[in-house]
Amino acid sequence: MKPSRLLPPLFALLKFVSGYVLASRAYELHRDEYLYLNYGQHLAWGYLEVPPLTALQSWLTMALGGSWFWVKFWPILWGSLTIWLVGWLVLKLGGRGWAVALASISYLVAAYARLNFLFQPNSFEVLAFTASSYALVRHIETGRPRYLYGLGAMLGLSMLNKYTTIFYVAALLAALLLTPQRRLLANRHLWGAAGLALLLWLPNLVWQLAHGIPFWHHMALLHDSQLVNVSVADFWKDQLLMCFPAVWVWVAGLLALLWYRPLRPYRAVGWLYIAGLLILTVLHGKSYYALGYYPILFSFGALWLEQQLVRVRLRKVLRPALLVLPVLIMLPFLPFLFTLYPPAYMRVVGEQYRGLGILRWEDGVDHVLPQDFADMLGWQELADQVWQTYQALPAATRAHTLIKCDNYGQAGAINYFNRSRPLPPANSFNGSYLYWFPVRPTEPFQQLILIEDDMPSGVAGHCRSLQQVGEIINPFARERGTAIFLVTGPDSTLLNRVYQEHSAALAQWEDRTK
Incomplete structure (x- = not known):
């Protein structure tokens, strides 16, 4: 065999090994990876x-x-x-x-x-x-x-x-x-x-x-x-x-x-x-x-x-x-x-490259980190806080809890990091999660754990209590400021609204009449 014929598999091997070696574990999985x-x-x-x-x-x-x-x-x-x-x-x-x-x-x-x-x-x-x-x-x-x-x-x-x-x-x-x-x-x-x-x-x-x-x-x-x-x-x-x-x-x-x-x-x-x-x-x-x-x-x-x-x-x-x-x-x-360096050092490095488009996100604006890097931070922090919130609920009512997120990254990360824990699946109206939303149970939900950017509107008057119980604080995460809200005793009006919004969102995707 000619030596040159060995080069393609050797470079393929180099590619495979370098993909693992040149990766800092300071980063988590990417937002999209949790969905997939x-x-x-x-x-x-x-x-x-x-x-x-x-x-x-x-x-x-x-x-x-x-x-x-x-x-x-x-x-x-x-x-x-x-x-x-x-x-x-x-x-x-x-x-x-x-x-x-x-x-x-x-x-x-x-x-x-x-x-x-x-x-x-x-x-x-x-x-x-x-x-x-x-x-x-x-x-x-x-x-x-x-x-x-x-x-x-x-x-x-x-x-x-x-x-x-x-x-x-x-x-x-x-x-x-x-x-x-x-x-x-x-x-x-x-x-x-x-x-x-x-x-x-x-x-x-x-x-x-x-x-x-x-x-x-x-x-x-x-x-x-x-x-x-x-x-x-x-x-x-x-x-x-x-x-x-x-x-x-x-x-x-x-x-x-x-x-x-x-x-x-x-x-x-x-x-x-x-x-x-x-x-x-x-x-x-x-x-x-x-x-x-x-x-x-x-x-x-x-x-x-x-x-x-x-x-x-x-x-x-x-x-x-x-x-x-x-x-x-x-x-x-x-x-x-490669994700070689942790976020704090990447922020310093990034200042030297402004104007090249490397730091530009989908919103068309330059940020501290490249978007892919910022999308690999804050997820375990969120998942752990949701688990802690769930664990603090009365044992008799935990099974009657709905976890609802603003986007697929949040829902996917919660499900991924809690995959070995007895936590109900996190849900969302974002993307394919529309198809996975739970059928409305015969016994109403007694708690809602909501992951949103701001205080949920129109909720306080339809439950016993509404309080913020957590927040992503990682300064480099794209999800920084995302908060966790606990809703106890949601009434039928609020639960009806949740399922009506789900049906409307699904109809938009499938081009159905509302």
Whole structure:
């Protein structure tokens, strides 16, 4: 076996190990991770936020104990497989060890370091887009139908993972139409692959139709609350920043795909990137939605650079220097790629980077910490206070307690940290928790534990007592100031209102008449 063939698995192993080693335990899980972990306790063919593939990973994670190691296992695994594909494609296209190393290092030092640390659908999306592009390239190179079916299988799984796959499919179609690869549209195997993709996605598609296509409502909410704050200028600035240490690699790959004669057969991959980014620009997509389009460009960029260096006299000096260059460029950004440092130190570091967009949250404003970091704080504090509140209730009435939260992060964190304690599930009207809200019991609730930002309105006159019993005080947490309120003896009017609000919220998602 050639030594260069060992490089893709070695870099994949490096990616896997570094994902665990370069992580400070000063941080907890991310807000979204708590929601996705709750999926595993409510297996279904669909959810209000994403399709069901994440739920299967959640179920396996919780079956294995739900520890921090297993929560992080999945995104780190998908990232490791992605980097393996990036290097392996270089070899398949005739590249050597240097190009494999450069492409792999480019992936290691880019924004995937942070992306592949969070248990979200995004890591699998990057893998699926990379694998789909890999399959397209290999089919163009070999003409073997199996790669088209591999493309269809990956797109089908990707549709079970995240609906932004629709944008990738649209970009792929545009790329084929703009290149001689349009002849694939007359290939029966391509349509067979499309049928395979549809078959894999079909259960979730049926779920969407049966529930009034809540995907559209989710996109509308996302647009109004978050995407409206994404400007075209910021989106494109982020495209440079996300993979900045290797910008010269992926740009070289894109330009080579479009104009370098030996790579002309693969030009559709270059147009795939352009079409994908234009679609996201028009739709005001979040910057990280584009991350799935870059890994394949690392492969082609490294391959082209390797070929060009053959003609350079100083190549013996340049080759190792160019491998080190992405790492050197990455070092100043290291604290933002990995959760290396605790929040207090990150606040000091962050002041040096204001204006670059690293500290900008979804509200369009710069804060003390990056949003992802602030979303990993304060959750156990909340969960423990809720448990203490529940324990202080009279033993005879604890079973008749409803825990209701403002958002899915709060509900998910309470459920996660109390998973081994006899605590009723925390609930919410936010996202998929709408489907998990408990059926109204025959014996009324005697206590409500409410997690809200402010004193609940319209409650005091419909219960025996209302008091604040806790609050998140972590100064770095995005949830700082979130309070815990105990309501005792809620009357029927208040309980009726809770269930009426639940029905109304669910109807909005499923487009039902109220």
